[in-house]
Amino acid sequence: MESAHAHRKDEHLSVAELEMRQRPYNSSLNGVRLLHNALPESRVADVDLTVHDKNFPFTTPFYIEAMTGGSQKTGRINAKLAEVAKETGLAMAVGSQSVALKDTEAIATFTIARDINPDGFMIANIGAGHPVQHAQTVVDMIGANALEVHVNAAQEIVMAEGDREFMWLDNLADIVAKVAVPVIVKEVGFGMRQETIATLHAIGVQYVNIGGRSGTNFARIEDRRNRTDDNQHAYLYDWGQTTAESLLEAKALTEKPTIFATGGIQTPLDVVKAQVLGAKAVGVAGHFLHTVMNEDTSGLITEVTRWQNHLAKIYALLGVRSQAELLQVPYLLDPELLNYANQRELH
Ligand SMILES: Cc1cc2nc3c(=O)[nH]c(=O)nc-3n(C[C@H](O)[C@H](O)[C@H](O)COP(=O)(O)O)c2cc1C
Structure with missing residues (x-):
């Protein structure tokens, strides 16, 4: 019999997949238009x-x-994801390993990824409520090359059994100072404002994943898991900053950590747009999960390989050869994003 914590993992998987089928993403990056270069x-x-x-x-x-x-x-x-990572050379993060700190049976469900892909770039994952010893344990568990520490206050608030205390800054400062691998602080889909990114930078965080809204929506997922018929937290379904808004927040900062992005990425063009707005690397969750669940490992390998090929074509279409040159690509914002940028004075 698996623990309640393990059961929650299964529910996240099934509810996320159900949500994805019923409510396909509308990526916030659709509000960003890259200008065509007719002489690339x-x-x-x-x-x-x-x-x-x-x-x-x-x-x-x-x-x-x-x-x-x-x-x-x-x-x-x-x-399966580790197999895809190995075949395509992608880096891969595992889900939160906190369950494996309490339940030793769960350890193998994470180490399997490292066993399958011994030389790949693997990222460990834990919540920001954990002390540095736990953080180092999850890194060691999978021989991780880096650690993601997730911040997810909005998810916990909606979750019936969720945390109600979010005293995270001391832990985060300790973790970045003492864990032996590079640390990314990551939102799970409610985005970040400039002030948050600046605070993280001030306590020594060098990598931030702004994890914005417009993809997998954990307010909806947790409300669905609560099994109430009346969507008690419907007023929070649009909580937070989108991926595009969060990237604009980060872009306007002069002193800042290296920025990663996640949230609603479903095409190679979304990846490029996030990079144009300053993301160094881009995480993809729901879309790849949906693909592997419906088309198995081989289907996801095909999809990732297609994205790799298409990315090179999009770079060439824009007339750029490398990531650094993407930062020069001119773009337009739709009226909603422009309004956001103006009100937040993000220039
Ligand atoms: C089934 C599922 C489980 C997830 N579990 C975790 C987790 O354990 N730790 C974490 O940091 N993020 C977790 N996430 C969030 C993703 O890493 C990502 O930040 C979020 O889904 C937004 O990306 P997307 O729109 O591409 O799905 C999970 C996402 C899904 C779909």
Whole structure:
């Protein structure tokens, strides 16, 4: 019999998949338009997709974001995702490992990913309520190359059994100071405002994933798990800043950590748009989960390979050869995003 915590992992998986089928994402990056370059002076073969960061030297600027592990079923998904990561060279984050700190049976549902992909870039994951010892334990558990610490106050608030205390800054400062691998502080889908990013920077955080709204929606998912018929927290379904809004928030800061993005990414063009707005690397969760659940490992390998090929074509179409040049691409914002940027004075 699996623990209640393991059962929650299965519910997240099934409810996220149900939500995805019933309510396909409307990526916030649809509100960003890149301007066509009719004279690109480029060759697809010259494109370099590499992420130039000493701690995250990815060959592809997108990666498999944190989702699974903790139950037998989600362990099997971790195995499939690890296979995809190995075959395509993608980095991969596992889902929150806090369950494996209490329940030793859950450990194998995470280590399976490392067993399958011994040389891949693997990212451990834990919540911000945990002390540094737990953080180092989950890193060691999978021989991780980096650690994501997730912040998810809105999710916990909607979750019936969720936390009600969010005293995280001391833990975060301790973790970034003492854990032996690079640390990313990551929202799970409610975005970040400038002030949050600046605070994280001030306490020593060097990598922030703004994890914005417009993709997987944990206010909806947790409300559905609560099994009330009346959608008690419907007023929170649009809570938070979208991925595009959060990237604009980050972009306007002069002193800042390296920015990653997640939330609603469903095409290679979304990846490029996030990069144009300043994301160094882009995590993809729901779309890849949906693909692996419906088309299995081979289907996701095909999808990732297609994205890798298409990314090089989009770079060439824009007339850029590398990530650094993407930052020069001119873009327009739709009226809603422009209004947001104006009111927040993000210029
Ligand atoms: C089934 C499922 C489980 C998730 N579990 C975690 C988790 O354990 N830790 C975490 O940081 N994020 C978790 N996430 C959030 C994703 O990493 C990502 O931030 C979020 O889903 C937004 O990306 P998307 O719109 O591409 O899905 C989970 C997402 C899904 C769909």
